Amino acid sequence: MKNTTRNFTMLAAAWLAGGLAFGQNTASVRGQLSSVSGQPIEYATVALFSAKDSLLAKGTLSDSTGKFMFEKVPGKTYYVTAGFVGYKTYTSTLINLTGNEVNLGKITMEADEQLLQTVTVTAKKPLVEQRIDRTILNIENSILAEGNTALELLERAPGVTVDDEGNVSLKGRAGVTIMLNGKLTYLSQRELTTLLRGTASGSVSRIEIIANPSAKYDAAGNSGMINIVLKKSDKAGINGSVYVNAARSRANRYGAGTNLNYRSGKVNVYGSYDRAYRGEIEYVSYVRRFHDGNPGAVPNRISYQDTRTNEPLYTNNYKAGVDFFANEKNTFGILVKGNFGKYINDNNTSNLLVSGAGDVLSRPQTHNDNLDRWNSTAYNANWVHQFDDKGREFSVDLDYSVNDNRSNQTMDTRYLNDENPSLATRSVRKGFVPSLTYVYVGKLDYVHPFGEKAKLETGWKSSYVDVDNNLNYDTLSNGQWVKDPSWSNHFKYKETIHAGYVNVSKEFGKLSLQLGLRGENTQTTSNQVTTDSLVKRNYFQLFPSFFATQTFNDKHTGQFSYSRRVERPDYSDLNPFRFLRDPFLYYEGNPFLRPELTHSLELSHSLKGKFITAINYSYTSDVMNWMMGQVDSLNTTSQSPQNLKSFINYGISFTASLQPASWWSSNNFVNVYRNQYKGDQNGGDLNNSIVTFSFNTQNTFTFGNGYSAELTGYYNSKTVYGVFVTKGYSVISAGVQKSVFSKKATVKLMVNDIFQGRQRIQRARYENLDMNGHIRFDSRMATLSFSYRFGKDIIPSRRRQSGSEDIQNRVKGGS
Structure with missing residues (x-):
């Protein structure tokens, strides 16, 4: 039972890791999960492991039709595991990637009534995620975030300082563009400060610090961008x-x-x-x-x-x-x-x-x-x-x-x-x-x-x-x-x-x-x-x-x-x-x-x-x-x-x-x-x-x-x-x-x-x-x-994000 729970936890963590790939990408692996009765198994955790050392290569979730796919996988030998609450863990035979794609076809997962009532899928993001292009502060996992405002949360982000007027600096440089859910606020500095003071930490999911944004983002913000992402759930x-x-x-x-x-x-x-x-x-x-x-x-x-x-x-x-x-x-x-x-x-x-x-x-x-x-x-x-x-x-x-x-x-x-x-x-x-x-x-x-x-x-x-x-x-x-x-x-x-x-x-x-x-x-x-x-x-x-x-x-x-x-x-x-x-x-x-x-x-x-x-x-x-x-x-x-x-x-x-x-x-x-x-x-x-x-x-x-x-x-x-x-x-x-x-x-x-x-x-x-x-x-x-x-901790594989993810930080009007 402990091994099964640990396996589910590891698979969920693999999905949260975002499917990290390594080496040169040359092939893909796909398949479709279904129950014995033929019903698709939605949002199951699927993981790809290296056969040589059993190290995790990629993780994902099946979609609403039970389908899953790993893209840009280096040409090596692997095996696939799939797990979902109430079903026995599936493990594939060894897969040798030499071509462009391997299709595992329809995979039938057997029900496990004992696990249905006892297994819980848990996963937790680290407090700070460091990526090559940005730093992410996962506020919803922070004990110290409680009872604060969004403006006070900014002060906890690495390299960020906030003065008494609410002006934000990044690595010593003023002129940071603040976004909410990827959107510019178009507010004056005073109005933006009031808005951030009025945004409770309980509604904030994470803070993303982008020191050098690409041309896709607005050119505003000499010191980069800070994106405050508010909580949103789309669990089943x-x-x-x-x-x-x-x-x-x-x-x-x-x-x-x-x-x-x-x-x-x-x-x-x-x-x-x-x-x-x-x-x-x-x-x-x-x-x-x-x-x-x-x-x-x-x-x-x-x-x-x-x-x-x-x-x-x-x-x-x-x-x-x-x-x-x-x-x-x-x-x-x-x-x-x-x-x-x-x-x-x-x-x-x-x-x-x-x-x-x-x-x-x-x-x-x-x-x-x-x-x-x-x-x-x-x-x-x-x-x-x-x-x-x-x-x-x-x-x-x-x-x-x-x-x-x-x-x-x-x-x-x-x-x-x-x-x-x-x-x-x-x-x-x-x-x-x-x-x-x-x-x-x-x-x-x-x-x-x-x-x-x-x-x-x-x-x-x-x-x-x-x-x-x-x-x-x-x-x-x-x-x-x-x-x-x-x-x-x-x-x-x-x-x-x-x-x-x-x-x-x-x-x-x-x-x-x-x-x-x-x-x-x-x-x-x-x-x-x-x-x-x-x-x-x-x-x-x-x-x-x-x-x-x-x-x-x-x-x-x-x-x-x-x-x-x-x-x-x-x-x-x-x-x-x-x-x-x-x-x-x-x-x-x-x-x-x-x-x-x-x-x-x-x-x-x-x-x-x-x-x-x-x-x-x-x-x-x-x-x-x-x-x-x-x-x-x-x-x-x-x-x-x-x-x-x-x-x-x-x-x-x-x-x-x-x-x-x-x-x-x-x-x-x-x-x-x-x-x-x-x-x-x-x-x-x-x-x-x-x-x-x-x-x-x-x-x-x-x-x-x-x-x-x-x-x-x-x-x-x-x-x-x-x-x-x-x-x-x-x-x-x-x-x-x-x-x-x-x-x-x-x-x-x-x-x-x-x-x-x-x-x-x-x-x-x-x-x-x-x-x-x-x-x-x-x-x-x-x-x-x-x-x-x-509610249930079943997370769908498709998340809708607003396409205008760089709209609201300068409604600059006001006193």
């Missing part, structure tokens, strides 16, 4: 899961959700819903020095600012879809998904302004209350047509989404007078920021194999984005609200992108080459309605890519890649309206921002697929960077995006996937890189560079009786971003889980950032700018969770 019958969690940081947090799936015959219906509340309390401090035009002199005034923010977040996520498998060649799908909720930023700020001699000049107290509400809905229609079983395929995707973001802001400042309280003055301003974004996307893709060693991929994509952002500010004067035209602003933005691509790949023995070219025509219109200012742009750019992979033997593989990519300005970055954080600090956009262009190269080596070394270099011109400015006479600091001259990043990284013991698996990532920014903003000469070291380790421990544990650690040394230099920090987290109810349910207990090391300490020195900052995140959190799965 009725399946699903429910979960609930409760957490405590400086405030309470909780979450609950469910997903359901029903598959029968040609129809697969699925849906999910998640709701979460995330309490958060954060502390921010700034020290700003004002020199009145003499940066090298002793400061004339110093501002000490301390802010306490209470940031509760309420979020809801839902999804519903249906796939229709019309026949073996045609699959249709419809999907509706959405996210709605509210985010409150209620903060109190004290600002003490003193003279160079230490005398108190001003002591304002500010209460800032921001309420953001959003409602995002996306629709997708999909059709995939497979011409044959050789991989020739045509797909169509149509997407439409609407994003409604509304922000209410109130800033109440009292300027205290210690000597005479009756002379205290008050300034009150309120703002209403509605932002509507409509996105329309159409995409066609075609794949045409030429034999087993060559393939052509081509496609077309058109997208249209319409953004309307109308900011209205009022000030309180003599008890009456009066419109403030100096801060109010109406901004409209329209963007159309037409893109076509072609990828050609070819195998020459152990050398694989891929050459791609993408062309994109971009048309934008920025309409500053308030000032009657119109800025139009129309430009066409080519984005080549090249990949070469050399397999030296079964242990060593090398790869070289090159790509040219673009990062367009965020829609909100182009909007010159001002957003006040307090009376002395505000953000404003820049309508004259230019796109930045990057050339990226990477050389990597893989040893046994477990040890990967990569050397990377990139050069970015017109790099966009949030620069700080200072008006000494007004004691005010501002921040706006500007184009610097260049940004250079180069470094080396090393990934090691280890198995120190049968119960311990460890994935470790080390990265050493150098960043350099050059520019001449505000008449100065910016040349800021630094060498950074980062280390990330993910460890999983499996014990007996259903117990397992997880320990992660992260360290990042001093970094540079434009004029800012940030001090290094480290984070350590741990968790334990127990499987209960016959492994259908799991109880987890975890603590994130045990020593509260996630703090951001920064300094900026440039021209007259002289500032220090310290942010203490609400990152130490203890979480207790419970999840339960129900």
Whole structure:
């Protein structure tokens, strides 16, 4: 019985391994499984073993007709095994592959009534999967993922850092494109950050990090792409899961959700819903020095600012879809998904302004209350047509989404007078920021194999984005609200992108080459309605890519890649309206921002697929960077995006996937890189560079009786971003889980950032700018969770994926 269970588990794991092939592909093996009564056996686990050493060569599942096939199998001697719950394991005679194909014909599997009630097929993906072209973090297998948001999950990915504004960097490079289920979000940075904060970890399946995407993907994203894949099941019958969690940081947090799936015959219906509340309390401090035009002199005034923010977040996520498998060649799908909720930023700020001699000049107290509400809905229609079983395929995707973001802001400042309280003055301003974004996307893709060693991929994509952002500010004067035209602003933005691509790949023995070219025509219109200012742009750019992979033997593989990519300005970055954080600090956009262009190269080596070394270099011109400015006479600091001259990043990284013991698996990532920014903003000469070291380790421990544990650690040394230099920090987290109810349910207990090391300490020195900052995140959190799965673990061999797998990350509109 134990051997049979182990065999089923091994076969399931073989399927999850994705059918790895080795050597030169020369033949295929096919067959069809059926019961004694002649009924096809669907979704049975089938494995191909080498006869010489009984090593697993490939794994797959039979389809809805019981058919299975192994392609591109080296010419050796093998045997095939097939297993399914309730049937005796089938083992074929030896198969000697010398021709192009071996057909085993119809294979009859005998029923085993004893196994029918006792055998369970189990398989578990590793926490971190390292592939030659991407790194995959399997979130649904992580203990420490519980109770977090998608934004916090990104910080766990190897080589990924997230700043306090939600900007994501990969291997020290900013400008990462974030996708959800392979689709660009077309959201502004602020809206995207809100969306990721509002996406519960319980709805995330995995995170894919693609450092150097091919021409098939959008050219946006100078530092690569990160794809957040949400959970979706298409198991046969009725399946699903429910979960609930409760957490405590400086405030309470909780979450609950469910997903359901029903598959029968040609129809697969699925849906999910998640709701979460995330309490958060954060502390921010700034020290700003004002020199009145003499940066090298002793400061004339110093501002000490301390802010306490209470940031509760309420979020809801839902999804519903249906796939229709019309026949073996045609699959249709419809999907509706959405996210709605509210985010409150209620903060109190004290600002003490003193003279160079230490005398108190001003002591304002500010209460800032921001309420953001959003409602995002996306629709997708999909059709995939497979011409044959050789991989020739045509797909169509149509997407439409609407994003409604509304922000209410109130800033109440009292300027205290210690000597005479009756002379205290008050300034009150309120703002209403509605932002509507409509996105329309159409995409066609075609794949045409030429034999087993060559393939052509081509496609077309058109997208249209319409953004309307109308900011209205009022000030309180003599008890009456009066419109403030100096801060109010109406901004409209329209963007159309037409893109076509072609990828050609070819195998020459152990050398694989891929050459791609993408062309994109971009048309934008920025309409500053308030000032009657119109800025139009129309430009066409080519984005080549090249990949070469050399397999030296079964242990060593090398790869070289090159790509040219673009990062367009965020829609909100182009909007010159001002957003006040307090009376002395505000953000404003820049309508004259230019796109930045990057050339990226990477050389990597893989040893046994477990040890990967990569050397990377990139050069970015017109790099966009949030620069700080200072008006000494007004004691005010501002921040706006500007184009610097260049940004250079180069470094080396090393990934090691280890198995120190049968119960311990460890994935470790080390990265050493150098960043350099050059520019001449505000008449100065910016040349800021630094060498950074980062280390990330993910460890999983499996014990007996259903117990397992997880320990992660992260360290990042001093970094540079434009004029800012940030001090290094480290984070350590741990968790334990127990499987209960016959492994259908799991109880987890975890603590994130045990020593509260996630703090951001920064300094900026440039021209007259002289500032220090310290942010203490609400990152130490203890979480207790419970999840339960129900239904059958029978997974079909065909999964429908949306053909527009690179659509939604720039609905850039909003404040």
